[in-house]
Amino acid sequence: MTARTIRTLTAATTAGVLAVGAAACSTPDNGKSGGPRDAAVVGIAYEPDTLSPLLGYGKDGNSKIFDGLLTHDAKMRLKPALAARLPQVSGDGLTYTYTLRDGVRFSDGEPFDADDVVFTYRTILDKKTNNASKTELDAIKSVEKKGDKTVVFRLKYPYAPFAERTVLPIAPEHVASKQDVNTGSLTTKPIGTGPYVLSSWSKGEKLVFRANPTYWGGVPKVKKFTMAIIKDDDVRATRLRSGDLDGAILPPNLAATFKSDDDLRTLTARTYDYRTVTLPSDNPVAGDRAVRRALDVAVDRKAMVDGILDGAGKEAYGPVPTDSEWFTKGTERRHDLAAAQRILDEAGWKPGKGGVRAKNGKRASFTLWYLSGDKLRQDHALAYASDAKKAGIEIKVQSGTWEVIEPRMKRDAVLAGGGSPADPDFDQYTLLNSALAGDGFNNMAFYDNPDVDKALAEGRRSGDKAKRKAAYDTIQRELVDDPGYTFLTHIDHLYVLADRWQSLTTQVEPHDHGLASGPWWNVEKWRPKK
Amino acid sequence: MTRTRRPGLPWLPMARLVGRRVLFAVPVLFCVTFGVFAIAAASPFDPVKAYAGTAGLTASQENLDQLRANLGADDPFTVRWWDWLTSAVTGDLGDSSSLRQPVAEVIAERIGWSTLLCAVAFTLAVLGGTVLGVLAARRRGGLFDRAITFVCYTLEAAPPFWLGLLAVWLFALKLDALPAGGLTDTASEVATAGQVTHHLILPAAVLAVSQLPWFVLYVRQGVGDAMDEDPVRGARARGLSERTVLFGHALRSGLLPVLTLVGSRVPELITGALLIETVFSWPGIASATVEAATSVDFPLLAALTVLATVAVLAGNLLSDLLYGLADPRVGFDG
Numbered sequence: 033m034t035a036r037t038i039r040t041l042t043a044a045t046t047a048g049v050l051a052v053g054a055a056a057c058s059t060p061d062n063g064k065s066g067g068p069r070d071a072a073v074v075g076i077a078y079e080p081d082t083l084s085p086l087l088g089y090g091k092d093g094n095s096k097i098f099d100g101l102l103t104h105d106a107k108m109r110l111k112p113a114l115a116a117r118l119p120q121v122s123g124d125g126l127t128y129t130y131t132l133r134d135g136v137r138f139s140d141g142e143p144f145d146a147d148d149v150v151f152t153y154r155t156i157l158d159k160k161t162n163n164a165s166k167t168e169l170d171a172i173k174s175v176e177k178k179g180d181k182t183v184v185f186r187l188k189y190p191y192a193p194f195a196e197r198t199v200l201p202i203a204p205e206h207v208a209s210k211q212d213v214n215t216g217s218l219t220t221k222p223i224g225t226g227p228y229v230l231s232s233w234s235k236g237e238k239l240v241f242r243a244n245p246t247y248w249g250g251v252p253k254v255k256k257f258t259m260a261i262i263k264d265d266d267v268r269a270t271r272l273r274s275g276d277l278d279g280a281i282l283p284p285n286l287a288a289t290f291k292s293d294d295d296l297r298t299l300t301a302r303t304y305d306y307r308t309v310t311l312p313s314d315n316p317v318a319g320d321r322a323v324r325r326a327l328d329v330a331v332d333r334k335a336m337v338d339g340i341l342d343g344a345g346k347e348a349y350g351p352v353p354t355d356s357e358w359f360t361k362g363t364e365r366r367h368d369l370a371a372a373q374r375i376l377d378e379a380g381w382k383p384g385k386g387g388v389r390a391k392n393g394k395r396a397s398f399t400l401w402y403l404s405g406d407k408l409r410q411d412h413a414l415a416y417a418s419d420a421k422k423a424g425i426e427i428k429v430q431s432g433t434w435e436v437i438e439p440r441m442k443r444d445a446v447l448a449g450g451g452s453p454a455d456p457d458f459d460q461y462t463l464l465n466s467a468l469a470g471d472g473f474n475n476m477a478f479y480d481n482p483d484v485d486k487a488l489a490e491g492r493r494s495g496d497k498a499k500r501k502a503a504y505d506t507i508q509r510e511l512v513d514d515p516g517y518t519f520l521t522h523i524d525h526l527y528v529l530a531d532r533w534q535s536l537t538t539q540v541e542p543h544d545h546g547l548a549s550g551p552w553w554n555v556e557k558w559r560p561k562k
Numbered sequence: 563m564t565r566t567r568r569p570g571l572p573w574l575p576m577a578r579l580v581g582r583r584v585l586f587a588v589p590v591l592f593c594v595t596f597g598v599f600a601i602a603a604a605s606p607f608d609p610v611k612a613y614a615g616t617a618g619l620t621a622s623q624e625n626l627d628q629l630r631a632n633l634g635a636d637d638p639f640t641v642r643w644w645d646w647l648t649s650a651v652t653g654d655l656g657d658s659s660s661l662r663q664p665v666a667e668v669i670a671e672r673i674g675w676s677t678l679l680c681a682v683a684f685t686l687a688v689l690g691g692t693v694l695g696v697l698a699a700r701r702r703g704g705l706f707d708r709a710i711t712f713v714c715y716t717l718e719a720a721p722p723f724w725l726g727l728l729a730v731w732l733f734a735l736k737l738d739a740l741p742a743g744g745l746t747d748t749a750s751e752v753a754t755a756g757q758v759t760h761h762l763i764l765p766a767a768v769l770a771v772s773q774l775p776w777f778v779l780y781v782r783q784g785v786g787d788a789m790d791e792d793p794v795r796g797a798r799a800r801g802l803s804e805r806t807v808l809f810g811h812a813l814r815s816g817l818l819p820v821l822t823l824v825g826s827r828v829p830e831l832i833t834g835a836l837l838i839e840t841v842f843s844w845p846g847i848a849s850a851t852v853e854a855a856t857s858v859d860f861p862l863l864a865a866l867t868v869l870a871t872v873a874v875l876a877g878n879l880l881s882d883l884l885y886g887l888a889d890p891r892v893g894f895d896g
Binding site: 071073081082084087088159160162164165166167168170212214215219220234235236237238258260267270271274276277433434435436438450462468471472473474544 | 657
């Protein structure tokens with residue numbers, strides 16, 4: 033009897049033990065010490081949908097595989113890449129002429145020339161190309177080559193920030209013209225002129241890049257660069273701790289847990305990444321100027337930065353962050369609940385039942401949506417609603433997917449995010465221009481202010497920086513008197529990575545920070561520490 | 563040289579059964595694909611928004627409208643279904659809008675990994691289930707039997723993704739013994755056999771464990787019942803060893819219902835794989851299905867549904883064939 037029981041138990045546990053045992057035997061040695069100097073593995077949260085520049089990949093630069101005509105340096109100043117020098121702009125601001133760099137070849141050995149540039153821009157603007165970002169090139173009337181080494185862009189209207197758009201990566205005409213632009217192999221097996229070539233892409237898992245041995249800008253010291261796609265913040269942190277990753281983007285609370293680790297350092301990237309509340313003009317409460325102004329001062333931005341962002345961010349008063357050269361000093365709004373109450377009192381919003389104000393029988397109440405599952409937006413929305421409540425405005429916070437939110441955007445407020453650092457026009461034109469009210473996700477507040485419209489037009493047309501600055505000052509001052517949005521915070525992006533490379537930097541980052549952002553924006557320039 | 567005379571396999575009736583099932587599959591696939599297109603069209607997800615991603619948040623309405631026209635997202639689903647069907651019949655499965663690749667290419671890249679995962683998990687579940695089931699049936703009502711039955715009912719109630727997350731938490735995060743996901747180590751890019759095996763253990767084990775209880779309970783029931791039948795009692799009475807009785811007599815007749823189970827578990831295996839592949843970022847067909855469904859990627863979704871339907875029908879056919887072979891009384895009339 034006992035023998036049988038033992039046999040039974042043995043047999044029963046064998047199956048379970050086998051699995052665990054096999055696992056233990058084959059566990060790799062994940063030592064944190066050192067790691068190869070010519071390889072780096074980093075964890076990022078978002079995966080590109082495609083690697084084809086024709087479909088929108090790398091449109092803001094730093095695409096690793098491709099180069100644009102121009103590129104940004106660490107301070108976000110433009111410098112030539114595939115162009116030999118910065119473009120010549122005609123006096124009327126309508127013609128941009130680029131002279132191309134000599135001797136550049138694609139990674140398959142074919143030479144790069146003006147045909148590739150013309151092909152890339154024409155294909156993107158083609159109606160049949162499924163590129164969701166083509167609106168950004170709206171100013172282009174025509175693009176033509178003048179000889180093999182010169183490309184001329186003609187614009188429909190003077191557009192001062194046009195050169196910023198030409199960081200867009202150039203695709204090889206000899207490859208891309210022979211395939212379907214929307215589904216061809218360029219989308220998964222790209223060929224470019226950039227510092228890296230794609231070695232493999234395992235979708236949902238990782239992208240592996242290898243140094244391009246013939247890169248015109250010098251062969252990168254980091255020979256192999258792997259980007260692991262890890263959506264979950266906690267998993268990313270764990271894999272960084274275990275030594276599986278050399279670096280990762282992390283939310284502030286998780287980044288803080290690495291403070292005491294001497295092998296790792298934290299880099300904080302300044303950003304244009306704002307969170308804002310859209311206050312739709314068609315909503316009788318949120319569209320009321322007094323309510324908008326009251327909310328603008330009733331909200332405690334400092335508390336949000338400290339409480340929600342753990343200090344990793346700044347108070348936002350508009351799309352332009354306070355430390356930008358384009359910011360208008362003096363437009364900062366102090367948190368002042370008494371002022372908010374005074375504004376509402378004067379406008380006839382009288383205290384009513386349950387602490388909610390009312391005017392002519394209309395309760396000061398509206399709905400605020402945030403994207404479900406987005407913790408950061410949820411926290412902002414709840415804090416905003418609680419600040420508003422103190423001033424006597426009731427905000428009902430609801431969550432939903434964009435499919436649920438979009439049809440309601442005309443009437444309900446939305447906790448939105450955005451931010452493009454390259455030029456003040458990029459954010460402000462789409463956020464504030466009355467002509468774009470309700471156009472897709474542009475101008476979600478249906479903001480309509482003729483003075484702002486005029487300044488927006490002036491800001492994008494004038495080639496003179498002082499004039500542009502004056503135009504954007506006007507807009508920022510108008511936003512104090514007539515806010516269509518309540519801007520809440522600008523969010524810092526935190527990166528933790530192994531201390532193995534010299535003088536790492538970060539650029540000023542946009543809202544949409546996928547593969548191009550982070551300290552690895554210029555991984556091709558990384559130098560190992562001695 | 564001795565030759566044992568064995569009756570040949572009943573090829574003709576088997577072929578007839580296969581033929582009938584293939585004919586039957588045509589209207590089934592017809593209806594299933596139609597259903598998929600109808601459900602996808604009724605879902606709240608917008609293919610254009612899914613395609614545009616974050617770029618869609620700054621795109622102009624004109625740009626989005628053009629995308630909608632290019633993707634054919636405006637056509638009624640019946641038109642899209644018919645277009646898809648007519649070109650699929652000629653072998654053109656269309657292009658996946660979510661993965662920006664031809665559908666055939668997506669399937670070719672991924673089906674191997676899914677097959678590997680499912681085959682390993684299914685084999686583990688069948689073998690493990692049989693062993694545990696026989697052991698439990700040996701002494702019904704004993705401590706081991708009660709323990710295993712309890713565990714099985716608990717596991718049956720546990721959803722596979724929950725088991726997966728639990729396993730990731732325990733083995734990858736706490737014990738750091740196994741990788742949390744993917745096909746290979748992050749720093750490595752060639753899928754060596756060793757690495758794939760190492761990364762396969764956790765997802766395959768979890769998928770197997772989620773399927774295991776049904777096999778254990780079926781085998782336990784079948785073998786247990788067979789133990790009470792006359793042939794087994796007779797064998798015992800003749801003093802045959804316990805092992806011979808158990809494996810030679812009881813198991814043989816007790817396994818019959820398990821053969822049916824093999825077929826009927828295939829759909830569960832596929833849904834299980836769907837969740838497991840997503841949890842473990844396994845680059846297989848199933849994780850592409852989730853992607854296809856949430857981005858209303860009609861061509862990919864339809865092709866993968868057809869594939870799943872074919873797998874289910876084939877599973878049923880296989881179990882009917884095996885059953886007919888194992889028990890000649892049943893025949894091949896189904």
